[in-house]
Amino acid sequence: xxxxxxxxxxxxxxxxxxxxxxxxxxxxxxxxxxxxxxxxxxxxxxxxxxxxxxxxxxxxxxxxxxxxxxxxxxxxxxxxxxxxxxxxxxxxxxxxxxxxxxxxxxxxxxxxxxxxxxxxxxxxxxxxxxxxxxxxxxxxxxxxxxxxxxxxxxxxxxxxxxxxxxxxxxxxxxxxxxxxxxxxxxxxxxxxxxxxxxxxxxxxxxxxxxxxxxxxxxxxxxxxxxxxxxxxxxxxxxxxxxxxxxxxxxxxxxxxxxxxxxxxxxxxxxxxxxxxxxxxxxxxxxxxxxxxxxxxxx
Numbered sequence: 001x002x003x004x005x006x007x008x009x010x011x012x013x014x015x016x017x018x019x020x021x022x023x024x025x026x027x028x029x030x031x032x033x034x035x036x037x038x039x040x041x042x043x044x045x046x047x048x049x050x051x052x053x054x055x056x057x058x059x060x061x062x063x064x065x066x067x068x069x070x071x072x073x074x075x076x077x078x079x080x081x082x083x084x085x086x087x088x089x090x091x092x093x094x095x096x097x098x099x100x101x102x103x104x105x106x107x108x109x110x111x112x113x114x115x116x117x118x119x120x121x122x123x124x125x126x127x128x129x130x131x132x133x134x135x136x137x138x139x140x141x142x143x144x145x146x147x148x149x150x151x152x153x154x155x156x157x158x159x160x161x162x163x164x165x166x167x168x169x170x171x172x173x174x175x176x177x178x179x180x181x182x183x184x185x186x187x188x189x190x191x192x193x194x195x196x197x198x199x200x201x202x203x204x205x206x207x208x209x210x211x212x213x214x215x216x217x218x219x220x221x222x223x224x225x226x227x228x229x230x231x232x233x234x235x236x237x238x239x240x241x242x243x244x245x246x247x248x249x250x251x252x253x254x255x256x257x258x259x260x261x262x263x264x265x266x267x268x269x270x271x272x273x274x275x276x277x278x279x280x281x282x283x284x285x286x287x288x289x290x291x292x293x294x295x296x297x298x
């Protein structure tokens with residue numbers, strides 16, 4: 001039994017439209033809380049030999065120091081990661097001295113990123129993401145060229161571009177909300193996860209587009225809606241199974257992998273869910289709606 005996804009496409013479009021418009025508004029209102037990788041700052045990781053104090057106790061003990069807007073992240077059983085403004089070596093030693101009053105500590109690492117390096121890294125990150133998306137879209141156009149007279153290769157590419165923006169936007173919305181209410185920062189590992197999401201999402205889209213292409217070539221007098229609906233149903237189990245087998249280990253990392261991997265896995269989970277949704281409910285329906293609109297116009 002085939003599920004008629006194409007018939008329900010208006011519902012998917014309305015839902016996605018509300019999600020995208022609302023998400024963009026949230027991004028403008030909340031913004032993204034950038035980590036020290038992009039803004040510059042210092043990161044200190046220590047481990048207590050005895051019992052680790054609570055976060056409020058640590059914050060209270062450091063209130064006398066001029067650390068700016070700093071955050072504390074627990075790691076493992078007895079460790080913490082402190083993220084704060086750039087510290088001089090003298091300030092670094094004062095911080096260690098103050099922390100040692102709560103118990104014996106061992107310094108694991110201390111890193112500083114200057115504002116100039118952070119700004120340069122931010123610009124390079126934007127370029128990497130844009131170039132990656134454009135390269136993938138160009139590949140789609142080449143791969144689907146001279147295949148079908150019904151749908152042009154550039155239409156496959158343009159639709160893929162929209163899908164990729166959609167799939168990257170969803171994790172960014174989540175991080176904007178978490179940054180606003182829980183001080184969660186956008187870091188290099190999170191950006192890495194977003195690039196992985198781009199590759200994963202386009203893989204799903206290519207699978208369903210390739211099946212659509214095959215159906216259009218097989219049929220003597222192909223009906224676009226029937227071929228599109230058939231393509232989604234033919235790849236449905238593959239899309240769901242692939243996503244689930246990827247999500248299970250990521251969920252394990254999210255809950256048991258520690259603080260440093262938590263938000264990396266969260267970005268991947270939200271991106272994979274978004275990519276699976278868009279490849280099933282948006283990729284072909286958008287393509288078909290666009291084609292029908294062009295026919296009416298001409």
